[in-house]
């Protein structure tokens with residue numbers, strides 16, 4: 042995070058995550074699902090720049106999208122911060138969007154978390170990360186994770202976190218992002234309709250593997266995903282799966298050269314997908 046003293050522009054990155062293993066443990070009374078998942082920050086990121094303004098809140102997104110301002114999670118995070126801190130000055134934000142929406146990589150949640158962190162710095166309010174995470178949980182289940190990032194076990198709706206030592210620090214992940222936008226509520230709805238209650242079971246943190254209980258529901262709701270499920274079945278490592286509620290898939294390598302070779306191999310298939318080679322990172326402090 043950097044603050045330019047001349048222009049008073051605060052710039053920071055909002056990193057994506059991978060869910061390396063996700064268990065759905067049932068539908069709760071509040072409509073959410075009880076989860077157990079492991080999340081890891083990766084170095085694929087959006088860039089956000091904030092500046093105080095005397096006029097109204099503005100969010101300038103590159104490339105341009107047609108999401109109404111009030112629906113944007115950055116806007117909601119700005120309003121939440123103003124309401125909690127009782128600061129009514131507005132801010133302008135420029136967002137350079139790299140993490141696609143509906144990809145299961147947490148792009149929108151990461152932008153919202155970065156907004157809370159940025160405003161805390163811009164207004165010198167000194168709220169703790171715990172406080173920002175508590176506020177963020179009201180906006181989205183995985184926003185608390187993005188306040189600090191790294192590697193964590195998440196339970197509850199996804200907001201109850203325990204930081205873990207990462208076994209993936211030296212790993213390179215090939216991330217395949219199909220041009221399919223998955224709606225998280227729709228994928229959970231498909232899980233409600235088709236999950237076999239006999240197959241619901243939790244594992245200990247130590248036993249968590251890359252199985253994702255939302256994978257079958259996502260493939261049922263978005264049948265085009267099945268081609269990617271098949272594709273990664275033949276990937277040359279066992280560390281592989283779907284992230285979140287889709288549509289992205291990852292294949293993890295301990296050797297960067299092998300990861301790059303796999304990326305090149307996938308690129309030659311002319312898939313309707315973006316294929317990135319990324320590092321798992323444990324700190325998002327720049």
Ligand code: C5P
Pocket residue numbers: 072073074075076180181182183197198199225226229
């Ligand atoms: O919390 P968030 O806004 O990211 O959740 C989006 C939607 O995903 C929820 O409205 C709900 O339908 C579904 N969801 C869920 N259980 C969770 C997290 C999300 O059912 N633990």
